Amino acid sequence: MINMERERDRICRFIKEFVQEDERVVVPVSGGMDSDVVARLCVDALGAGRVKLFLVQQSDMEARHRENAERLAQDLQLPLAVISLERMNEDLMAALEKGEPEDIFSVSRFLDPAKAKCSVRSSVISSYQDKGFLIAGTTNRTEWELGFFLTFGDNMAHFKPVEHLYKSQVRLLGEFIGTRKEVLEQEPSAGFWSGQTDREDLAYWVINDGPILYPRSFSEQEEELAQRWKEKLRAETVDFCLQRFHENWDDLAVAGAAGLETAIVTGLRHIVEKAAKYKRRQILCSLKGRYDEEGCYIED
Numbered sequence: 001m002i003n004m005e006r007e008r009d010r011i012c013r014f015i016k017e018f019v020q021e022d023e024r025v026v027v028p029v030s031g032g033m034d035s036d037v038v039a040r041l042c043v044d045a046l047g048a049g050r051v052k053l054f055l056v057q058q059s060d061m062e063a064r065h066r067e068n069a070e071r072l073a074q075d076l077q078l079p080l081a082v083i084s085l086e087r088m089n090e091d092l093m094a095a096l097e098k099g100e101p102e103d104i105f106s107v108s109r110f111l112d113p114a115k116a117k118c119s120v121r122s123s124v125i126s127s128y129q130d131k132g133f134l135i136a137g138t139t140n141r142t143e144w145e146l147g148f149f150l151t152f153g154d155n156m157a158h159f160k161p162v163e164h165l166y167k168s169q170v171r172l173l174g175e176f177i178g179t180r181k182e183v184l185e186q187e188p189s190a191g192f193w194s195g196q197t198d199r200e201d202l203a204y205w206v207i208n209d210g211p212i213l214y215p216r217s218f219s220e221q222e223e224e225l226a227q228r229w230k231e232k233l234r235a236e237t238v239d240f241c242l243q244r245f246h247e248n249w250d251d252l253a254v255a256g257a258a259g260l261e262t263a264i265v266t267g268l269r270h271i272v273e274k275a276a277k278y279k280r281r282q283i284l285c286s287l288k289g290r291y292d293e294e295g296c297y298i299e300d
Contacts, residue, residue: 002169004176008041011161015045018159019134026052026133028125028154029072029080030191031065034162035138036072036183037174041161042136043076044177052133054081056121058089060193068183075178083124089116109215114192118150125156134158142167142235145242146268147211147275148198151283166239188235202238203230206267210274232260241268 019025025042029035042051053076055069066082073080093113096105106112129135137157139149144163149155162170167188174184188198203226204218205211218226237258244254251269255262290298 002165002172004173007165007173008044008177011041012045015042015159015161019046019050023134024050024052024132025136026054026128027136028121028138029053029055029069030138031055031068031072031183032138032188032191033174033179033183033186034140034143034167034170036068036179037170037177038136038138038161039072039076040174040177040179043078048076048078051076051078052081052128053078054083054124054128056117056124057082057084057086058117058120058191059086061191062189062194064186065191068180068186071180072183075180085120085124088120089113092116092120106215111212111215114196115150117192118153118190122150122153122156125153129158136161137163139163140167140170141165142239142242144280145272145275146202146205146238147271147279148202149279151279151281155279166242167235168239171235197230199230199233200226202233202271203227205271206233206264209267209270211271211278213278229261229264232264238268241265242272245269245272 015025025046027035027039027042029039039051039053053069053073055066057066069080090107090113093105093107093116096116097107125135135157137154137160139154139157139160140162141164143149162173165173171184189196190198190201206229207218207222207226208216237260240258241254241260244257245268249257251262251265254260255265258265292298
């Protein structure tokens with residue numbers, strides 16, 4: 001069991017050591033738990049004067065997302081920059097569909113314009129970084145291991161205060177540092193569309209046997225299975241499975257201890273394995289070497 005006071009102090013030290021005295025931090029807030037906790041930790045560590053919050057307002061976003069972000073800003077006594085980019089995801093997908101000769105992108109496919117909302121938010125993150133702000137990432141360990149992020153989107157940050165904590169642990173930390181009850185108890189959602197939930201998305205990923213990278217349809221039987229399985233994929237249960245994977249438990253043992261069908265556990269394991277390749281692969285790689293006096297490249 002993590003000592004939350006000690007954990008808060010440890011994270012705040014990490015933030016203070018990483019962010020230099022003349023630097024400011026921006027936190028992309030969504031109205032969800034993770035960004036709420038990260039924002040509060042950054043203010044605890046740096047003070048309100050060195051922290052900025054922004055929310056990207058997009059089409060079909062539930063009102064609670066903005067309301068939660070506004071209440072967070074009030075709690076921290078910070079202004080909230082609301083960046084209105086409604087329908088830009090559809091414009092982006094239409095441009096991609098028109099410019100790409102292969103059938104990779106489509107406005108008419110439900111998931112493509114929805115997922116493009118992450119890409120649109122990425123442009124805001126990039127714009128703040130270009131103005132000298134450090135980006136505080138909000139990904140937690142559960143999302144990191146499952147690949148629940150956009151590699152060149154919410155994954156891109158200068159520092160990630162809670163990426164070492166599973167989602168259930170972030171919730172406990174949020175309770176300790178003052179995250180509002182309604183934020184802690186709400187159904188986790190990326191906000192892609194009204195009624196969208198992370199648990200339902202994960203259930204479809206389990207059925208797909210990995211992240212859904214390419215367009216596909218699901219049968220009526222698979223859709224019914226997803227609706228049944230999503231009820232079992234609570235954060236505490238998923239985190240339990242992920243931790244047991246690290247301890248080298250087999251799927252049957254994990255399923256028995258977690259009270260899940262073995263097929264769900266096997267699906268979760270495959271998601272983790274495929275996320276390592278498709279979502280968590282190392283980025284910003286380059287050749288390392290030096291040049292001699294004549295300008296010739298020398299390999300190290």
